Amino acid sequence: xxxxxxxxxxxxxxxxxDDLAIVREELDKCMKCGNxxxxxxxxxxxxxxxxxxxxxxxxxxxxxxxxxxxxDPQVYEMxxxxxxxxxxxxxxxxxxNFDRIMLALRAALVxxxxxxxxxxxxxxxxxxxxxxDAGMRVGAALQGLAFKTEEGGKAISPRxxxxxxxxxxxxxxxxxxxxxxxxxLRERVPEVVKVAGATTKVAFFTGDSLNYFxxxxxxxxxxxxxxxxIEVHIPKAQNCCGVPVLVHGDIETVRTLARNNLDTxxxxxxxxxxxxxxxxxxAWQHDYSxxxxxxxxxxxxxxxxxxxxxxxxxxLTRIIKLRQPTGRIERVVTxxxxxxxxxxxxxxxxxxxILKGIPGITFKEMSAPDACCGSGGSYVLSHxxxxxxxxxxxxxxxxxxxxxxxxxxxxACMMQLLDNVHRAGGQQEVVHYISLLAESYRKxxxxxxxxx
Amino acid sequence: MLEKTIIEKxxxxxxxxxxxxxxxxxxxxxxxATADLPRQAPxxxxxxxxxxxxxxxxxxxxxxxxxxxxxxxxxxxxGGTVPLKKGIVLSxxxxxxxxxxxxANLTAVVQPGVVIAALNAAVxxxxxxxxxxxxxxxxxxxxxxxxxxxxxxxxxxxxxxxNYIMGxxxxxxxxxxxxxxxxxxxxxxxxxxxxxxxxxxxxxxxITELTAKLIPAPKFRRTMTGEFKTLxxxxxxxxxxxxxxxxxxxxxxxxxxxxxxxxxxxxIGLPVDAEALLxxxxxxxxxxxxxxxxEAVMQVVRDNNGGLKIAETDQERDQLWTARRNAxxxxxxxxxxxxxxxxxxxxxxxxxxxxxxxxxxKKYNLTLGTFGHAGDGNLHPTILCDKNNQDEMGRMHxxxxxxxxxxxxxxxxLSGEHGIGVxxxxxxxxxxxxxxxxxxxxxxxxxxxxxxxxxxxMVPLREA
Numbered sequence: 080x081x082x083x084x085x086x087x088x089x090x091x092x093x094x095x096x097d098d099l100a101i102v103r104e105e106l107d108k109c110m111k112c113g114n115x116x117x118x119x120x121x122x123x124x125x126x127x128x129x130x131x132x133x134x135x136x137x138x139x140x141x142x143x144x145x146x147x148x149x150x151d152p153q154v155y156e157m158x159x160x161x162x163x164x165x166x167x168x169x170x171x172x173x174x175x176n177f178d179r180i181m182l183a184l185r186a187a188l189v190x191x192x193x194x195x196x197x198x199x200x201x202x203x204x205x206x207x208x209x210x211x212d213a214g215m216r217v218g219a220a221l222q223g224l225a226f227k228t229e230e231g232g233k234a235i236s237p238r239x240x241x242x243x244x245x246x247x248x249x250x251x252x253x254x255x256x257x258x259x260x261x262x263x264l265r266e267r268v269p270e271v272v273k274v275a276g277a278t279t280k281v282a283f284f285t286g287d288s289l290n291y292f293x294x295x296x297x298x299x300x301x302x303x304x305x306x307x308x309i310e311v312h313i314p315k316a317q318n319c320c321g322v323p324v325l326v327h328g329d330i331e332t333v334r335t336l337a338r339n340n341l342d343t344x345x346x347x348x349x350x351x352x353x354x355x356x357x358x359x360x361x362a363w364q365h366d367y368s369x370x371x372x373x374x375x376x377x378x379x380x381x382x383x384x385x386x387x388x389x390x391x392x393x394x395l396t397r398i399i400k401l402r403q404p405t406g407r408i409e410r411v412v413t414x415x416x417x418x419x420x421x422x423x424x425x426x427x428x429x430x431x432x433i434l435k436g437i438p439g440i441t442f443k444e445m446s447a448p449d450a451c452c453g454s455g456g457s458y459v460l461s462h463x464x465x466x467x468x469x470x471x472x473x474x475x476x477x478x479x480x481x482x483x484x485x486x487x488x489x490x491a492c493m494m495q496l497l498d499n500v501h502r503a504g505g506q507q508e509v510v511h512y513i514s515l516l517a518e519s520y521r522k523x524x525x526x527x528x529x530x531x
Numbered sequence: 532m533l534e535k536t537i538i539e540k541x542x543x544x545x546x547x548x549x550x551x552x553x554x555x556x557x558x559x560x561x562x563x564a565t566a567d568l569p570r571q572a573p574x575x576x577x578x579x580x581x582x583x584x585x586x587x588x589x590x591x592x593x594x595x596x597x598x599x600x601x602x603x604x605x606x607x608x609x610g611g612t613v614p615l616k617k618g619i620v621l622s623x624x625x626x627x628x629x630x631x632x633x634x635a636n637l638t639a640v641v642q643p644g645v646v647i648a649a650l651n652a653a654v655x656x657x658x659x660x661x662x663x664x665x666x667x668x669x670x671x672x673x674x675x676x677x678x679x680x681x682x683x684x685x686x687x688x689x690x691x692x693x694n695y696i697m698g699x700x701x702x703x704x705x706x707x708x709x710x711x712x713x714x715x716x717x718x719x720x721x722x723x724x725x726x727x728x729x730x731x732x733x734x735x736x737x738i739t740e741l742t743a744k745l746i747p748a749p750k751f752r753r754t755m756t757g758e759f760k761t762l763x764x765x766x767x768x769x770x771x772x773x774x775x776x777x778x779x780x781x782x783x784x785x786x787x788x789x790x791x792x793x794x795x796x797x798x799i800g801l802p803v804d805a806e807a808l809l810x811x812x813x814x815x816x817x818x819x820x821x822x823x824x825x826e827a828v829m830q831v832v833r834d835n836n837g838g839l840k841i842a843e844t845d846q847e848r849d850q851l852w853t854a855r856r857n858a859x860x861x862x863x864x865x866x867x868x869x870x871x872x873x874x875x876x877x878x879x880x881x882x883x884x885x886x887x888x889x890x891x892x893k894k895y896n897l898t899l900g901t902f903g904h905a906g907d908g909n910l911h912p913t914i915l916c917d918k919n920n921q922d923e924m925g926r927m928h929x930x931x932x933x934x935x936x937x938x939x940x941x942x943x944x945l946s947g948e949h950g951i952g953v954x955x956x957x958x959x960x961x962x963x964x965x966x967x968x969x970x971x972x973x974x975x976x977x978x979x980x981x982x983x984x985x986x987x988x989m990v991p992l993r994e995a
Contacts, residue, residue: 107918108865112564113606117648117669126578126624126644127551127559128605134559137570141558153555172860 095179096330099187103143108175109136114168115177120451121160124468131216132167132177139180139438149184150192157483158184160462161327161416162455164418179369185328196327202332208318212263215291219259229255233508234497249463255501256494257292261312263316264294272311280310281394282349284340286359287319288490296510299517300355300391306520307395307402312347319328320359321417323456325366334374337367341380351398352388355513357420357489358456362519363388364424390488392421392429406522407439408515413482413507414442415473415496416449417489430488430512437519443480454495478505486512533574533618537595541577541619544587549625551576560620561613563605564667565954566868567918567927573600573614573910574731578625582700582708582739585621589737589983590706592619598986601733603643603675606667608871609952611679611732615987621737623674629653630740636714637745638697643674643738650743659745662689665948666859674738680730683950687853687906688780688814689746692949693729698742704979707938714740727974732950733985735978752780752814753825754848757837758805762786765807765834766882769905771831772811773878782906783855786885788892789862789900789913790854796861799853802838807885809837809905810855858902859913864913865898870927874938875909875947887937888912894933895926908949935961951989959989 095101115132116122122131138157141147147154153394167177194202204211234255237245242252264285278455281304289297304311307316317340321333340363344352354360367381374381395401412434421427427449435442453469477485477500485500485507487493496509542550551557557572574597579585592599598618605612614620627644634657641650647668650661664683665671671681677699682691698712701724711724728736759765765784774823785793785808794801809832813824814988826839832839842848863869876884885901888910892899903910912934935945935958945951945958946993960968975982975990986992 104867108864110564110566110863110869111562113604113667113670116606117646128576128622128624129551129556129559137562138555138558146552147558151554153553157555171959173863174860322946 094270094370094372095183096186096370099143099183100510102139102183104292105176105180106136106140106143108173109133110173112172113136114170114172118166118170120162120164120166120453120469121465123472124465130160132175133275135161136175136177136180139184142184149188155188158188160465162418162451162453162458164455165422166418166449166451168422169422173448182325182328185326186330187328189328189330194327198327198329202324202327202329205319205321205324206332208316211319215259215263216261219261219291222259224510226258228258234258234501245314248460249467253502255423255498257497259291260294262294264290264297264525265317267294267298268301268313270313270315270421271363272305272313274305274310276308277310277472278308278399279351280312280349281314281351281353282314282344282347283353284317284320284344284359284363285313286354286356286490289355290495293490293493293511296514297355299511299514300353302517303391303395303513303520304353307399309399312349314343316343316345320362322362322366325362325370326456330370332369333366337362337381338377340369341377341384344384345380350387351394352384353391353393354388355488357390357417357424357426358491358492360388360390361419361423364427390424390426390429392433392488393424394424396429396432401433401436404516404519404523405438406519406526408437408522409439410484410515411441411443411480411482411517412484412486413445413454413480414448414479414512415445415477415487415492417487417492418449418451420488421449426488427448430486433488433516434512436513442517443482445476445480447476452492452499453497454491457493459495466495467499467502471503474503474505477507478503482507484508484510484515486510486515487510533597537591537597538575540591541575541588542894544591545577545579545584549578549580552577560602560605560622563607563610565608565610565613565743565952566870567924568610568613568759568954571614571617573620574617576620578622578623580625580707580975582702585702585737585739585912586706586708588619588621589702589704593704593981596981597983599737599983600985601622601674601737602669602677603672603678604631604646604667606671607675607679607952608873608949609679609946609954611950611952611985611988612675613953615691615953623672632657633714634659638714639743639745641741641743642674643672643677643741645673647671647676647878654745655748658748659949660748661695661743661745663692664689671742673741677729677738677741678731678733679950680948682904682907682909684781684783684904686904686909686948687782688778693726693745696725696729696741696745699725699728700740701736701738701739703815704983705987709736709745710740730950732952732989734975734989735984737984747816749780749814750816751821752776752812753821754810754842754851754981755825755829756813756840756854757809757832757977758802759807759809759835759837760805762806762882762885764837765809765905768809768832768835768837769881770879771835772828775827775831777813777827779811779824779828779906780814781810783809783810783903784808784881784885784905784910785810785854786889787898788889788898789858789902791902792865793854794856796864797853797857799850799857801854803862805838808854810851855902858900859911862900862915866917868916868918868924870914870931870938871949872912872914872931872934873903873909873949874912874934874943874945875907876941876943878906878908880941880943881905881908881910883941884910884943888934891930891933891937895930897923897926897930898930899930904947907947908943950988953988954986956989957989
């Protein structure tokens, strides 16, 4: 099957992103059995057939058969009422690649009607990293006007006048989100972090969320690599992974972003590419080779890096042998499986292994750790009511574990959990799992220093 | 198209948010899980939230001669929920509350939209289960599975849905609401209405509440597989297990075609030279009894030249189940159309039926694999074909006709668990005869003379 698809891509010079008809064989795989209903978070929240995967496939068939118009407002609304969490794909008996169908539809829509002006504006700045960076810094400087800093300084909330305006997209005064950091990660660290006697060198793709919102977690990831004798390259020329743009169907922008990233990382000469975000890692492992499949120059480059991209947890436990930390952390920790980390990158055992190996941590599994948190990037803004229903379920599941810490491997989930744990009255600290490992190494070093 | 005033009246009854008329909404309710059926979009989808709302909708529909198509999760396999005559799809997804769990009486009272797995999760803390186990437990609703009388993998030992419905609330086509049965184990008051409405596929009344029977969850189990070089050995093993007075909770069979396809699909080390594979699970409340039963089964398998694999851990059990779980997905991966039949024969004819299915597949040059519930004679001959190949689809239809003919000639039945719906309606006379068809029609017309409820299913519409 794969070879047939490939030939078609190369013969026409197009991928399913360019021609909706190419996903027909993907649509044909769907039996309408309804297994997707048991795992679709959106269907779970609103119980409407229109929310679930098989109906979106039926609508895609109707569009291809000319029975429905792609730009019918209801078709548009339905297409974007999906978190692209890929949960349905893990439960699909016939292995329908629904992500392809969804992206093909959204891309076809953009081809037909163009991008809404707001998306166009935001996406075009992503192609100009310096402009985007400047914008994020201005944002960081000005955020105090609209947001107040919560106790402890780990989150910000909308100030009341803005909360009134923002409540239609979920920005009420209860909203909590991470503040934009005035010094992004890539400004804090040198392009190469050298280690004496390094065993290997890796390139770290930070992604925008770790760079701007969670630079401390990004720093922790670098520290952990260093603690394991790994030289880390953090090229400044890297830009957004493109997933936020990809899911809106702006394929040409993603291709531009991907090509730039591929060139940038080619120049590092590193053997591995490390991510700390499931969406970014998924882009490198899968999306780049899919969107560039018909590109004779960048297609092979994308394939090259796809095989060398690892989530930090996989790298530490499967590629090298993790140096077991000895610093004690007294915490009760649960772990949320980010959709893109588990369902796209197939990473779920590794973070748990790392957490369970940290002295002092009591690990408690929640009842449905891989149930989507409802973030879905901009879904949390465009469909904040559904997103909140899904997020609340997650927060309640976290609360039942009686953990004091919820760890996760994806910054977008961290943002959603921060807000929803707070709204559900939970007290858990939301952290990237790598920060707990870094904390243990720090304790270890502190103990060594004081005993000297 | 329905008149605008009717949509407005429906909105007044059910609330605007529970009445869907968008083009996309209608496409989304135009199908169920049955292959090779035409789709039909309804005029409107209504999501009631109470029995009173259902009554008002039925009264409105009857007075305007509009068809009503009740729908649970729409995972049924005989076209039972496709709105052939347009009209109203009545989706019960919002009536999904568990009203009562009564551990003392071993009952649960549920609304029809409760998902079977959700009921099982809710009763698990009491050490109880609701045993009917169709393949779609994680999505199918209690109302839908009662209307279809679904079966599943535990039918042999634990029975099917009809054995677990003790009482109901039903809205009739005349708009009246009737309640019958309840929490008592014994109840011979009036006709056995539960057994009339269970399996009626929404053609006689609309279920708005169910009282379900629960049982204590079995505490121990042993799982094993047996590989056989001939179908006769496998068939004799099935008969031998029953003759040894063991009733396994699960007794599943896969034919050679299915075994090979699963192995190609999942690479789990299945014996590709075997003619049949049995998956056997015994369970019970006492460890000794379960052990003795497992040993008896093993002896039967050995006596019939079978190769045994026995699960010692949960992980090993999971591995043994992988083959069976992958049977349908693996077969389905071979082509774009999956014709999944459920012709059923007396247990003693399982071997004959497997041989007949294989021969029919060859005769019509079709890809056909058979797997299913050997313990209760319920097989799933599965034909994989290309919906764009008219010649192949034609051969497939002939093969299906012949499968039913053979099943009936063995003293079997058209459908073990998927129901008649629209897919198997034309064969009904072959099993029931004219007097049986007359009985069906007289029951239908006495309860729903104007064919408002799920028209065109089970009982053909009268020619106008």
